């Protein structure tokens with residue numbers, strides 16, 4: 147199975163510059179793992195103001211169970227939220243911190 | 246900080262003509278006791294920072310005012326209720342029995358059949374217990390409850406005979422469990438008999454129910470408790486305690502003559518399948534009603550696999566699949582009504598409900614007076630597709646939606662509300678608690694993703710790709726901005742009335758996602774085009790799946806998914822034929838009517854991250870297309886827009902003779918700029934290999950097309966779901982708007998094409 151190579155900072159930078167849309171094959175392969183984060187605790191966006199403000203949330207995976215809402219940080223660009231979630235997942239998957 | 250839904254509602258009809266009365270049902274939460282209601286005309290729900298903005302006009306109507314609010318509940322879960330209580334109310338000795346196929350035997354107490362009052366703890370019922378084993382429950386309403394269980398767990402998704410008897414004289418209760426297949430090591434056959442202390446005969450006033458027990462009433466309707474998940478076939482009731490052999494004999498059809506004095510009821514679910522009625526084939530005719538649309542035309546215990554069509558072997562389709570989370574009609578009380586004034590212009594409207602910190606808008610559509618056209622253009626609102634996606638919540642339960650869409654999913658207050666109110670039910674894309682697929686959806690409940698300004702969690706990062714109703718408002722906004730007159734009609738009207746509804750309009754325009762078509766709708770559009778009509782297909786993934794409406798089941802549609810199509814769940818083998826009308830379900834392409842035959846293109850590709858644009862093809866320079874590109878010199882069309890940044894995106898159709906495209910179809914433009922997150926529709930993937938994504942796959946594209954139809958008619962297909970998101974760019978002055986306007990003006994001109 148594919149394993150994330152934590153030294154591939156080029157892919158990290160590619161993602162940071164363009165989190166959504168077409169990606170290089172290597173980044174896509176990495177994202178296949180990163181975005182397949184399982185339940186429970188899978189990150190989602192929660193819309194505060196349509197098209198303008200979001201916070202992060204975490205899903206239980208069970209319908210009816212509340213979605214955990216992380217209100218401490220409001221994102222005014224959804225791309226910034228993509229990057230924040232990527233950082234958190236990167237830490238969980240590789241043990242490395244990204245800033 | 247996060248807004249919470251505190252007020253929601255729905256209407257009793259979705260489309261109304263002047264003179265018709267629309268009833269509004271409202272429920273309030275979190276201490277809301279009053280609300281303000283206004284009727285508004287909806288123009289735009291576009292909240293994109295660069296979009297057209299949210300536009301609505303408040304109307305002065307007698308329906309406006311302040312109203313008291315309170316919570317109205319939805320009681321989900323399907324069951325059968327027998328109208329006549331008397332034969333069951335004082336059965337001193339009895340037998341209850343059925344074939345069952347339980348899907349969640351480990352999910353706690355679930356009622357199979359009986360006359361039991363949950364509030365009074367009185368009556369008798371055969372149930373599945375907390376130990377997943379069948380048990381007989383007897384209660385006298387005085388606090389004396391007896392349960393007799395086999396103590397052997399039922400096996401999930403395996404047919405099993407279950408029976409329970411009670412002899413009042415000897416006070417002997419017996420429970421029988423006989424699996425259709427006894428697996429080695431399974432040990433699930435049982436016959437348990439014991440004397441009980443209860444004071445028989447047990448009398449009960451509660452109605453006899455199947456797949457639930459009586460839990461009181463609300464608004465004149467009985468509520469069920471302990472809903473069962475799974476199939477039930479051939480439930481039977483006898484008026485004495487039958488031994489195991491006699492129970493088996495009672496399962497036969499016809500009922501053996503010697504058992505006729507003993508039988509109280511013998512329901513045959515293979516009868517009246519298109520309805521919600523269940524027929525008792527015993528001489529007593531104790532017919533009943535199915536509540537909340539459990540699935541009918543389900544394979545029974547004796548289904549051989551040789552026959553796929555329930556109409557050819559109804560005796561093999563005597564099962565009903567009940568679900569604890571089925572819902573048909575919320576049945577709320579009407580809060581206020583609006584008689585559509587004669588002066589109310591055909592259009593898209595809503596009741597706007599405001600309750601301080603929250604508001605809801607309940608859309609409805611005003612059609613022209615019956616038999617009258619008040620414009621030359623009809624905007625055909627794809628309500629069947631709204632019902633198909635009603636209250637979808639896939640991203641909350643399926644962890645792969647982020648990887649599938651290529652971005653984080655994004656939940657709205659509506660999504661959070663639906664998550665905490667599972668009783669609001671499913672869409673045709675969701676999966677029941679027991680893992681089975683959903684095949685009916687109803688509009689007789691709040692449909693919270695059919696709202697202006699509301700986006701969908703997995704389409705576009707941060708909800709930046711409006712879709713369905715909210716995207717269709719882009720078309721309404723454009724028609725208003727450009728000064729085009731239009732009548733509004735809906736799929737529900739078209740299914741009910743057929744060709745006469747659209748005959749005579751110079752042009753018919755679809756919405757952005759007219760995916761679901763009934764045969765009656767399809768036939769009407771086909772006949773309209775054959776008579777010189779003009780169709781502007783303004784979306785993608787259109788004319789894709791076949792649904793059925795039913796006169797017998799108002800407010801609902803049915804879709805049986807089959808082997809291939811984009812879906813969350815396939816139908817189970819042998820269950821591909823609609824119960825509403827006996828038609829084969831699934832995609833039109835597999836029914837010999839590929840969408841290309843109607844609109845020149847058929848479903849090719851879908852992606853949910855970014856949108857691309859169109860580049861003109863040689864066909865756009867053909868003299869036949871001159872009117873379309875009048876004043877458009879650009880080679881690239883629609884590389885802008887508020888839906889994903891481009892006019893070619895989300896779901897797109899291609900021109901392909903194998904998809905039914907007529908030979909004279911002119912390809913005007915083809916999509917470019919789709920990401921590798923755009924994948925071909927699954928029915929095109931007969932062999933799976935790498936290189937499927939749109940960057941590497943020439944089949945994974947959209948084609949904008951035009952072709953002439955007989956008698957001077959024509960079809961123009963944008964073939965892209967995001968097309969309409971580009972209309973308002975640069976104050977409606979752009980090549981997408983220009984092309985759309987060119988086509989509409991020509992199509993409205995009766996001169997033959």
Ligand SMILES: [Fe+2]
Pocket residue numbers: 758760786896
């Ligand atoms: Fe669709």
